[in-house]
Amino acid sequence: MRTDTTGNWAGKAAGKPRDRILIVDDEEDARDLIASVLAEAGYLVDVARDGFEAINRLTAVRPDLVLTDLRMPGLTGVDLAQRIRGMGMPVILTTGAETHDLCTGSQAYGAVACLKKPINLDELLWTIDTALACRPADAVPAVANA
Numbered sequence: 001m002r003t004d005t006t007g008n009w010a011g012k013a014a015g016k017p018r019d020r021i022l023i024v025d026d027e028e029d030a031r032d033l034i035a036s037v038l039a040e041a042g043y044l045v046d047v048a049r050d051g052f053e054a055i056n057r058l059t060a061v062r063p064d065l066v067l068t069d070l071r072m073p074g075l076t077g078v079d080l081a082q083r084i085r086g087m088g089m090p091v092i093l094t095t096g097a098e099t100h101d102l103c104t105g106s107q108a109y110g111a112v113a114c115l116k117k118p119i120n121l122d123e124l125l126w127t128i129d130t131a132l133a134c135r136p137a138d139a140v141p142a143v144a145n146a
Contacts, residue, residue: 019064019132020044024054024080025094026072030117034067037121038128051075058084065132067124070095070114078109085110090131094119 021043025031028049035045046061048054052075054068066084068077070093081091093106096117106114112131115124 018042018044020046020061021128022046022048022054022057022061022063022066022068024048024051024066024068024072024077026050026069030069034119034124037124041125043128051077051080054080055083063089064135065089065128066091067128068093071097077111081106081110088135090135092127092131 018041021038023031023035023038023045024047025034026049031047031049035047039045046057046063048057050072051068054066055075057063058066066080066089068080068091070077077091077093077095081093084091091109091111093109093111093114094117095114112134113127115127
């Protein structure tokens with residue numbers, strides 16, 4: 001399963017249409033693996049290579065949740081989470097770093113969770129389902145200061 005030219009993944013829908021997730025990671029293999037897993041789980045998936053591309057994708061596709069790598073060149077996952085904080089769009093950070101220093105304070109950045117790479121896929125799916133279930137009913141995805 002691969003992305004089309006717009007950065008969308010085609011996955012089989014599990015019953016009714018699912019929520020849209022934007023995956024942001026500068027590592028193509030990690031980004032593609034997670035996108036494939038989430039598409040197979042029935043989510044609508046969009047991808048971005050970095051935080052700046054994610055800002056553009058946010059306004060174009062209006063995802064229900066953002067899953068972003070913590071450390072990326074340019075606009076980091078922390079910067080991205082802070083830009084979309086308060087918009088009712090859950091953000092989950094991921095990190096391959098040995099320490100969890102930034103993960104420990106992830107809620108201060110506007111994230112609902114921080115997962116360590118390599119990501120346990122069951123934990124990822126549970127975290128996404130929980131974050132989506134707990135978002136405000138009147139949440140309207142938007143980006144601040146884009």
